[in-house]
Amino acid sequence: MLTPDERERYDRQILIEQIGPEGQEKLKRSRVVIAGAGGLGSPIAIYLTAAGVGMIRLIDHDRVSLSNLNRQILHWEEDIGKKKVQSAATKLRNLNPGIKIEAIDETITEANVSHLLEGCDAIVDAMDNLSTRYILNRCAIEKNIPFFHGAIRGFEGRAMTILPGKTACLRCMYRGSVPEEKFPVIGVTPAVIGCIQATEVIKYLLGIGQLLTNRLLMYDGLEALFTEFAVNRNPECDHCGQIK
Ligand SMILES: [Zn+2]
Numbered sequence: 283m284l285t286p287d288e289r290e291r292y293d294r295q296i297l298i299e300q301i302g303p304e305g306q307e308k309l310k311r312s313r314v315v316i317a318g319a320g321g322l323g324s325p326i327a328i329y330l331t332a333a334g335v336g337m338i339r340l341i342d343h344d345r346v347s348l349s350n351l352n353r354q355i356l357h358w359e360e361d362i363g364k365k366k367v368q369s370a371a372t373k374l375r376n377l378n379p380g381i382k383i384e385a386i387d388e389t390i391t392e393a394n395v396s397h398l399l400e401g402c403d404a405i406v407d408a409m410d411n412l413s414t415r416y417i418l419n420r421c422a423i424e425k426n427i428p429f430f431h432g433a434i435r436g437f438e439g440r441a442m443t444i445l446p447g448k449t450a451c452l453r454c455m456y457r458g459s460v461p462e463e464k465f466p467v468i469g470v471t472p473a474v475i476g477c478i479q480a481t482e483v484i485k486y487l488l489g490i491g492q493l494l495t496n497r498l499l500m501y502d503g504l505e506a507l508f509t510e511f512a513v514n515r516n517p518e519c520d521h522c523g524q525i526k
Pocket of ligand 1: 450454515520
């Protein structure tokens with residue numbers, strides 16, 4: 283049940299026909315992992331916290347630095363040197379004290395990923411490298427938990443939603459590896475892509491709308507263009523090919 287305060291806090295979204303008080307209660311019962319508390323993780327965490335997702339587990343091993351502040355809007359100048367998950371948790375708890383925020387200061391590896399993703403309803407990709415994305419993708423498929431991919435570079439970004447065993451996964455789309463490097467980015471790009479990912483998570487948790495499955499949404503901020511590519515499930519995929 284929603285408390286009177288919750289009814290007031292979420293009044294405007296409860297007014298949305300497809301949400302209503304029942305939808306709001308669904309969000310309250312939901313548990314979401316956000317892998318990364320940086321450029322993408324900031325808007326994703328802010329909007330899911332504001333929307334009333336009951337539990338949010340934020341995972342990041344990094345500390346805040348000055349060069350993060352052009353895009354990682356959960357972190358402010360006073361946070362430089364602090365752990366990102368601690369900086370983020372403080373802001374999110376101030377925004378909405380009713381949400382359980384789990385701040386996990388760890389690097390995601392093959393060894394710990396299963397434990398880190400335990401007991402959640404959705405996994406959001408807010409990473410900055412493909413190798414960790416593969417680890418998350420594989421584990422999401424094993425655990426049959428939806429995975430919400432997002433990536434950015436410069437003024438460009440992309441997003442796709444993965445329902446294990448039903449729709450194309452990240453590995454159906456990408457092969458090989460990309461060298462890790464310092465890539466360019468302006469803050470508005472992760473804001474756009476992170477908000478698309480957060481919208482997808484909310485829709486999935488509520489069971490409403492059309493998800494961004496089997497299609498990669500590409501955003502070009504300079505041209506002000508959204509385009510999409512069909513992505514087919516690969517029966518030979520080494521992550522999801524064996525999953526029915
Ligand atoms: Zn696949």
